[in-house]
Amino acid sequence: MGGRARLLAWYARERRDLPWRRTRDPFAIWISEAMLQQTRVEAVIGYWERFLARFPDVRTLAQASEPDVLSAWSGLGYYRRARALRAAAQAIVERHGGEFPRDAELVRELPGIGPYTAGAVLSIAFDLPEPLVDGNVARVFARWFAHEADAAATQKWAWERARELVPRRSGAGLWNQALMELGATVCTPQRPRCEACPVARSCAALAQGAVARIPRPRVRPEPIAVELVAWVVERRGAILMEQRAAEGRMAGLWQLPTVQVAPLRPELFPARLLVELEPGPELGVERHAITRHRIRMVVRRGELGRASLPERLRWVPREETLRMPLTGMARKSLARALRIGKCAPGG
DSSP: OTTHHHHHHHHHHHOOOOGGGGOOOHHHHHHHHHHHTTSOHHHHHHHHHHHHHHSOSHHHHHHSOHHHHHHHHTTSOOTHHHHHHHHHHHHHHHHHTTSOOOOHHHHHTSTTOOHHHHHHHHHHHHOOOOOOOOHHHHHHHHHHTTOOOOHHHHHHHHHHHHHHHSOSSSOHHHHHHHHHHHHHHTSOSSSOOGGGOTTGGGOHHHHTTOGGGOSOOOOOOOOEEEEEEEEEOEETTEEEEEEOOSSSTTTTOEESSEEEEEOSSSOSSOSSOSSOEEEEEEEEEEEEEETTEEEEEEEEEEEEOSOOOOTTEEEEEHHHHTTSOBOHHHHHHHHHHHHHOOOSOOO
């Protein structure tokens, strides 16, 4: 396979200096891989550093409460990843004495860990000859070999190539990271920089003039516009917070009392408040995206009468709100309210 040595030399010279690349600790690498799924590298760096400061090893994470883990994860989205991390940490302590296993089958048995994450941790931390395929690697292979197929077929084919090409004796971690780095920084989905590619001379898609059409784009569903109203209610220095239901999307996380005003389906947020509020002035508008949903949230002040609070509502001191396990939308809307200053005065 032409270009292997050039790719590794390019990676040694051009790779980004990311903090998880300065360690061989499997726990730290595992946390980075969990965070990097569907999240930009720039957003992950700070979260990764803060998460490891709070949970420096697998035993600390295993012993942590779910709310503490969700609070440290708050804002990254896809909260099932955080719950799976905690469950997997508990399994590592119970089944493997707190040591990250070095057997791929044992790793894939851990909650939330699939073939990609297993391959990443085992190859990068232990230099074991385990393959990996993410979107970047699949795209690099598809162009390198001029493989034209739909997304599902390309993914399966890319795993076959990855198993064939991963170094058997040493260097598996560097090889896998070089492939991912190439896809992330040079062989990008749009406007790839073929002139800067270390394997351009052996790229079949480039030779055929087919880079722009390989790989075939995944058919994406149309986005759904969602309209929300979030209510900021304050009384004696505390803000009224609402816990989401124990099941469903963002289960158990906290938010400002929030209603979905359009569309009625799909229901990401409830259509009615748990208590009646008197509307006050608008504080602003926040925008957010959850999978295919494009959310517009109006943040509005509100006032609450003397009614007793339902079980899932709680008064929380202002200074504690941003330390709660919040939804991403709640973090944005709360930050706006706290920047503005005192919310509507309570009784």
